[in-house]
Amino acid sequence: MLQDTIKKTNVVLEKVLLEPFNVLLIRETTGLSALSMIFEADYGEIFSFIKKNDLKAGRVMAFYLDYEDPVTLEAGVEVDRIPGYLNGRIESKFVAGGEAVLAHYTGPYEEMETPYNEIKKWLKENNREARELPFEVYLNDPSQVKDKHELKTDIYQFLK
Known part of the structure; x- marks a missing residue:
């Protein structure tokens, strides 16, 4: 018997x-191939500022202002x-x-069009x-997740 491994x-x-x-x-314009490096640097800078200013951090998120490569985005962290x-x-x-x-998505970042299509x-x-x-909103850290199919992201779309 064959097992589905996909x-x-x-x-x-x-x-x-x-x-x-x-x-x-932090607002950035960058190529898609550099996103992980940009996020790592930006979130590091933001969390350092949060610690230095005794703030309480919440959700880690990104606002994409442009989806074309290069993308324009805001890497953000919720604060109190x-x-x-x-x-x-x-x-x-x-x-x-x-x-x-709200789309609760589990899967690789390369397939993020799936939850966006579901929202549409x-x-x-x-x-x-x-x-x-x-x-x-990123619910787990890609550097800590061994299988990219286990990455968890929530996508929020406000309604009129």
């Missing part, structure tokens, strides 16, 4: 109400508050929150419109 991605959708939150971020000053490349952003469709399909089937660009 690993598949998994997407589960749900409608959620997202509370407002603050983000510290925005300090009175920011330095270097670090900026802040307030995300107002609201109703959103959900919007059409439910006669809803997107508000703003979606953003990704």
Whole structure:
């Protein structure tokens, strides 16, 4: 008997109400091939700032402003508050929150079009419109995950 050894991605959708939150971020424009290096450097810089300023870190995320190669993105970390000053490349952003469709995705980053397509399909089937660009929240660290099919990402798309 043959066993199916092909690993598949998994997407589960749900409608959620997202509370407002603050983000510290670094904006970048980079080629797709350099994304992992950029993320490593940017998140390292942001977490160093968070520690130095005694902030509480939350979700690790990215806002993609442009999907064409090279991509423009904001690598961000949710924080409990925005300090009175920011330095270097670090900026802040307030995300107002609201109703959103959330795609829980398990699979390789190379196949991220799958959850985005599921979100588009959900919007059409439910006669809803997107508000703003979606953003990704990374639930595990790719440097700690041995199998890329076990990477977990939540994609939030705000709704009008």
